[in-house]
Amino acid sequence: MFTLSEENYLKTIYHLGLNSEIGVSTNEIAKKMQTKASSVTDMIKKLSDKDLVVYKKYKGVKITDFGRNTAANIVRKHRLWEVFLVEKLNFSWDEVHEVAEQLEHIKSPKLINELDALLGFPKQDPHGDPIPDKEGNYHPLEKKLLATLSIGEKGICIGVNDSSSEFLQFLDKQKIALGNQIKVLGKEPFDDSIQIQIANRELSVSNKIASNLYIKIHHGS
């Protein structure tokens, strides 16, 4: 078994290394974890001793298959707990993360499998992120630009393409925030504007806006 600290470092390395072939740098980890590079080096050695990562001095770390599997299992627990909090305990999407950070470290295979069943084996968490299965496999998130969605599709606003302050200020003014659930109500062929429902309001946004907003697709309920 691993300590709380080991699990948190491993999880960070897992996330940072997801979309890159090369190793994750010490500084990257330190920045993400709000700690010092020297602390990271210390911990990396421990993770390496436990075969969770491969470490070469000054070359960063690469997660092993074993490490990836272990990390995916922690992520699985985190996201299942998030679903539980939203679906069963009336949490809103922005309240769940902190509590899930604690719950993800609870050790009990039976607990997490039964929880999975209670929730009806969900495939995504409240933020639209995929939930790994017991083997650590999952379907990577489908991320689309709002402009490419069809009528009826819904999802969650997760990022912007153009991160200029004008655009971000516009989003603020329209009360469009990261994490907001968005549903496409209609599309206007004349100017390619899009009618959306967001946070219980209806809104029409221009094609330019819609081409700069990333949406995580929500399948099913």
Next chain:
Amino acid sequence: MFTLSEENYLKTIYHLGLNSEIGVSTNEIAKKMQTKASSVTDMIKKLSDKDLVVYKKYKGVKITDFGRNTAANIVRKHRLWEVFLVEKLNFSWDEVHEVAEQLEHIKSPKLINELDALLGFPKQDPHGDPIPDKEGNYHPLEKKLLATLSIGEKGICIGVNDSSSEFLQFLDKQKIALGNQIKVLGKEPFDDSIQIQIANRELSVSNKIASNLYIKIHHGS
């Protein structure tokens, strides 16, 4: 907030001090927590610094009102999680303790209040122990050990003294469950075993068993 270790010590002191006016001794705590007396002394000082207990050298500790409240809140969480595990996640009563020991340290008032509501504000955990309310108050059960009942007395099995999984599994094997109606048919002076009627079966149980089963007495009819 308190560390995991502090919470565990406090909980032990709370339980050990429940039925006594005098302080809880260092050795008592050490024995219960499977640790050394010197470690207990160290921790006691920390708890004292945080006003959770009153400590006088060589005189043991007494829990403060603040400490009792804090401990009761941990116990509340422990027992609510136990109910959750049994009611919602198909755990049996002998499987819940270990997991609840982990879950009781999760920090989120909203989580525990919502969990309470989800479970319908239960008053007892799966072992029959009372669940403190938010203020730390609870109604202690009017209960007797089976071993102390006289012939003819009857009641309902509502709790256990020893909640080790061996004992709980034994009860399961004998099909003795919480809520079962029990009547004392006879007592054997030779070995102090007791003949009981339970769920339409007749059964002889040893004195050791009878000394670990709590019965709520059925007065009248």
Next chain:
DNA sequence: ATTATTTTTTAGTCTTATCTAAAATAATAT
């Protein structure tokens, strides 16, 4: 190619929670 800068590692310190061994105090027995 040799500086300069940035990144990473090492070395040493601190805190928390544990331990062992020894000293201090309390309780018990004669």
Next chain:
DNA sequence: ATATTATTTTAGATAAGACTAAAAAATAAT
């Protein structure tokens, strides 16, 4: 009342995980 025994505390050590400051290695700039 004093000696013996048991309990509790202190002192010093260890391991995990964090830190600071300085050294070493890699990267970037001239």
